Amino acid sequence: MPNHVIDPNQWIDRYSDYLYNYTISRVNDSNIAQDLVQDTFFAGLKSMKNFKGEASERTWLISILKRKIIDYYRKINSNKGKAEVRINYSDSESEGDWLEERVADPFDKTAEDTMQNTELGDAIxxxxxxxxxxxxxxxxMKTILxxxxxxxxxxxxxxxxxxxxIIHRARTAMADCLKENWF
Amino acid sequence: MSKFKFKIKCDEANHVCDKTQYEDASLWEKIILSLHLIYCRACRKYSKNNATLTETIAKSEIVCLEKSCKDAMKKDLDKAIREVSN
Known part of the structure; x- marks a missing residue:
């Protein structure tokens, strides 16, 4: 039973900053991070039919992004000629599918995720x-940029x-929200 | 806000307090805000929360995308969406 709907038109407004923030703490280069975020949206668009609505759109996009980040590190490793990359699919049925088409694990909540959720950036x-x-x-725009x-x-x-x-309302709401969830 | 006015209302004080968080308040505004805070408990509380929020965000070192970058992304994604729906 789908609880979440998918709407690519809203993705950039809603999630681009969040995804970018997530990526930059992992790849540490703003241009690469921007590219990875953009790739994630394109991949999400391509595999929209796999979205079951069990997880939120954001969780789903993050699971795509995580694979993009892994791919990125694999690529730079193989460029150096230091690592051999083997991608093993777990089931023979979907052999040869693109990675992004295999993303549909809504309960992909690892210990790492739980830890990240407690991080301040996430709370904000x-x-x-x-x-x-x-x-x-x-x-x-005013506070972060x-x-x-x-x-x-x-x-x-x-x-x-x-x-x-607008700033006053936002600050009041943010202070209240963070007080509940962080301070 | 006219000069030489020593007493301000709470909403005005809060406005100055917001500006202070972005270093947009003038020296005079900061002085009368301080005066207001001496006798106004509610605004003291607001100022404290507001400063905590500023500190917290600075501490988190969060980033977000420039508007121009977002606009460019939007353009590309819109194009892709149209291609998909066609």
Missing amino acids: YNCLEKLPPKQAEVFK GYETEVICNELNITASNLWV
């Missing part, structure tokens, strides 16, 4: 996801007083 992103999209966008008020106002076509009202 979880709280950001609860904000209305506009509030989250303004808050991220550190854009000047003027720049944000121009980009989003809002007035400065608009911006401060």
Whole structure:
């Protein structure tokens, strides 16, 4: 019974920052991280029919991304000629399928995941996801990217007083949310 | 906010407090905020939470994508979505 629906049109707004943040802590290069995130969205689009709706969209995309990151490390290893790469499929039936088509394990919750969930960055992103999209966008631009008020106002076509009202609401909600889940 | 006004209301104080988190408040604004905080318990609490939030986010070292980068990604993904649905 599907509880979650999939909507690729919303992916970038909803998950790109989260996925990017996840990737950068693992590959440590912003260009590579951006490429991996983009690849993940494309792969997700290709294997949309495998999405069963048991896990959230975000969990599903993360499981694709994890494989992309592993692939990336395999590739740079084999470039060095130091590692032999063998990809063994567990069942003969799907032999030869692309990795991304094999992603549909909604209960892929390892100890590593549980640990990451307790990490601060995750807590912050979880709280950001609860904000209305506009509030989250303004808050991220101002707080994380550190854009000047003027720049944000121009980009989003809002007035400065608009911006401060949005920031105030976002900060209040974020402080409450993090208080419950982190502080 | 006109100058030489020593007493401000709470919503104004909170606004200055928000600005302080981004180093957008002027010296004068910071002074009258401090005065307000002396006698206003509610705003003291808000200021404390607000500063904690700033610290927490700085500590987390989280990152997000530049808007231009996101827009470019959106363009590419939109194209791919159209190809898939065709």
